[in-house]
Amino acid sequence: MEIPKIVGAGLVVIGAGIGIGRIGGSAMDAIARQPEATGKIQTAMLIAAALIEGIGFAALFAVN
Amino acid sequence: MVISRKPLHLILAAFVASLPLLSLASTSNDTVAAAPPAFESVKHVEPMKGEGHEVENANLTEEQKADLERKAHIKHHLMDSHDFTFFTYGKEGEKYFGFSLPVILYDNGLHLFSSSKFEHGEGVAESNGSYYKINHHNGLVYRTDAEGTFLEDDKGHVTNVKPLDLSITKSLFMIILVGLLMFFLFRGLGKSYKQNGSIAKGAGRFFEPIVLYIRDDIAIPNIGEKHYKKYMSFLLTIFFFIWFLNMFGLTPLGVNITGNLAITASLALITYLITTFTAKKDYWGHIFWMPGVPVPMKFILAPIELLGTIIKPFSLMIRLYANMVAGHIVLMSLIALMYTFNSPIGSPLSFFLAFVLSLLEILVALLQAYIFTMLAALYFGAAVEEHHHDEHHEVAHH
Numbered sequence: 001m002e003i004p005k006i007v008g009a010g011l012v013v014i015g016a017g018i019g020i021g022r023i024g025g026s027a028m029d030a031i032a033r034q035p036e037a038t039g040k041i042q043t044a045m046l047i048a049a050a051l052i053e054g055i056g057f058a059a060l061f062a063v064n
Numbered sequence: 065m066v067i068s069r070k071p072l073h074l075i076l077a078a079f080v081a082s083l084p085l086l087s088l089a090s091t092s093n094d095t096v097a098a099a100p101p102a103f104e105s106v107k108h109v110e111p112m113k114g115e116g117h118e119v120e121n122a123n124l125t126e127e128q129k130a131d132l133e134r135k136a137h138i139k140h141h142l143m144d145s146h147d148f149t150f151f152t153y154g155k156e157g158e159k160y161f162g163f164s165l166p167v168i169l170y171d172n173g174l175h176l177f178s179s180s181k182f183e184h185g186e187g188v189a190e191s192n193g194s195y196y197k198i199n200h201h202n203g204l205v206y207r208t209d210a211e212g213t214f215l216e217d218d219k220g221h222v223t224n225v226k227p228l229d230l231s232i233t234k235s236l237f238m239i240i241l242v243g244l245l246m247f248f249l250f251r252g253l254g255k256s257y258k259q260n261g262s263i264a265k266g267a268g269r270f271f272e273p274i275v276l277y278i279r280d281d282i283a284i285p286n287i288g289e290k291h292y293k294k295y296m297s298f299l300l301t302i303f304f305f306i307w308f309l310n311m312f313g314l315t316p317l318g319v320n321i322t323g324n325l326a327i328t329a330s331l332a333l334i335t336y337l338i339t340t341f342t343a344k345k346d347y348w349g350h351i352f353w354m355p356g357v358p359v360p361m362k363f364i365l366a367p368i369e370l371l372g373t374i375i376k377p378f379s380l381m382i383r384l385y386a387n388m389v390a391g392h393i394v395l396m397s398l399i400a401l402m403y404t405f406n407s408p409i410g411s412p413l414s415f416f417l418a419f420v421l422s423l424l425e426i427l428v429a430l431l432q433a434y435i436f437t438m439l440a441a442l443y444f445g446a447a448v449e450e451h452h453h454d455e456h457h458e459v460a461h462h
Contacts, residue, residue: 043281050435054379057386 008063016056020049069294072342076298076334134400141396142320142389143203144235146179150317160184165237169196171207171227179231188212196227205229235321242308246301271304278303282438286445295444298338302331303437306384310429313388314422322432323388325381332381335440339373343447376443380436387432391425 027045031038124132149162164180171194181189185198188208196205197212199222206214206224215223232240253268283292283299309321321327349355351369353362398418402411 046431047435047438050383050431053387054383057390058379058382061382061386 005063009060012056012059012063015059016052019052023048023052072294072338073297075341076338130403134403138393138396138400141318142323142392144233144320144324145203146182146198146205146231146233147184148234148237149184165232165234167196167205167229167231169205169227169229169231171225175227205231234319235324235327238309238312238317238319238321239327242305242312246304246308250304274303275300278437282434282441286438286441287448288445288450290450291444291448294342295338295441298334299437299441302335302440303433306331306436307430307433310388310432311426313392314425314429320388320392322384323392325385328381328385331384331436332377335380335443336373336377339377339443339447342444344449346449346451347447349451376439380439384432384436387428391421391428395421395425 023045027041030041146167147162147164149160151161153159153161164178167175167177167179167182167189169175169191173192175191175194175196177189177191181187181191182196182198185200188195188197188210190196190210195208195210195212197208197214198205199214201222204226206222206226208214208224217223249268249271253271256268278299279292279296283296287295306322313320313322351373352366354365354369357365395418398414398421401414402418405411405414
């Protein structure tokens with residue numbers, strides 16, 4: 001496996017990790033502010049996380 | 065133009081019925097062969113003592129041979145196969161416990177025989193004068209001569225003729241099984257309402273809250289009160305279909321159905337066709353002539369939006385496929401790690417890790433089904449969205 005491919009894959013995973021981490025953080029802040037909206041916030045967080053994961057995987061495939 | 069309800073049902077039924085044919089028995093060799101090395105290299109920080117991957121069989125150590133064998137085993141698990149092997153036993157793994165499935169080839173005439181003629185990939189099957197053999201690298205059936213030779217070009221790709229493979233393979237068999245399971249489960253649920261006065265009884269009653277959730281929290285908010293009923297059958301089908309298939313992939317049966325690009329491509333294709341053919345005029349109007357932006361931008365946005373209609377189902381396909389394949393690879397690699405360590409401390413630890421990851425995979429199975437359904441509902445909603453008047457277009461409405 002060539003080095004650029006490995007570095008590229010690593011960068012993709014870092015990007016996806018940071019993105020989903022930020023979403024998780026905002027979701028936690030929002031839940032802390034308004035605990036009764038937890039269900040909606042969780043749903044929205046999962047959707048956004050899945051979309052970012054989709055990009056992450058697509059990029060991993062493109063790297064290969 | 066809006067397609068009214070009855071032809072839509074016929075279109076849906078025809079495409080769902082042809083789903084087994086669309087998911088043809090062959091897996092795409094390049095993507096499946098490309099994906100495992102990628103993920104294997106990502107997790108190759110483990111103490112596998114082989115240095116490099118030179119495949120000169122002469123000077124491979126025991127460790128490297130075991131390493132290659134594990135990789136081949138993982139790859140074999142990810143691929144579709146023409147017979148249903150539950151497990152192998154015996155000293156060298158030569159005895160198989162499973163059953164063979166029919167092989168249906170169309171190659172200047174229909175060839176129908178049992179996959180036991182392939183002898184688990186070793187033998188050459190003869191049918192009506194032509195000889196066929198399964199290639200080890202990608203599990204596809206090729207037409208060969210009587211000895212079963214594969215001709216390769218300089219890059220190593222097989223150049224034999226590939227017949228049209230319509231066999232009942234393991235994945236197809238599981239799809240049919242899951243279809244029947246869903247049919248009887250939900251038919252029982254539906255019938256129980258009539259008998260018991262609107263109260264669900266029996267095994268299906270576990271699914272009643274889920275069905276209601278899909279209607280109230282996925283279909284209605286995204287598609288709207290007016291049109292959601294047209295799409296409910298498709299959304300329900302696809303949710304439970306993907307969920308059950310993902311769960312079956314986690315069982316010891318050793319099936320990997322949604323981790324197959326052909327199958328997720330079929331699901332994404334059906335979603336795309338439904339979006340395209342039930343879209344209102346406003347949908348296309350918004351794509352080619354987005355309201356609320358200056359005119360030069362409209363020209364720039366039109367091809368991007370058009371590409372977007374293709375990319376959205378494409379991302380549906382990739383998301384489901386990649387999640388499932390990645391999960392399977394990581395799980396199997398962890399289980400293989402148990403054998404690599406071979407120690408009383410390392411092996412139980414990796415087993416425990418594999419167990420915990422399996423629990424996560426169960427969550428991912430449900431989550432991926434939910435995401436697919438949710439995004440499909442979103443796309444349907446965008447297709448049948450009502451037109452708002454242009455005067456209220458200070459904010460770009462989308």
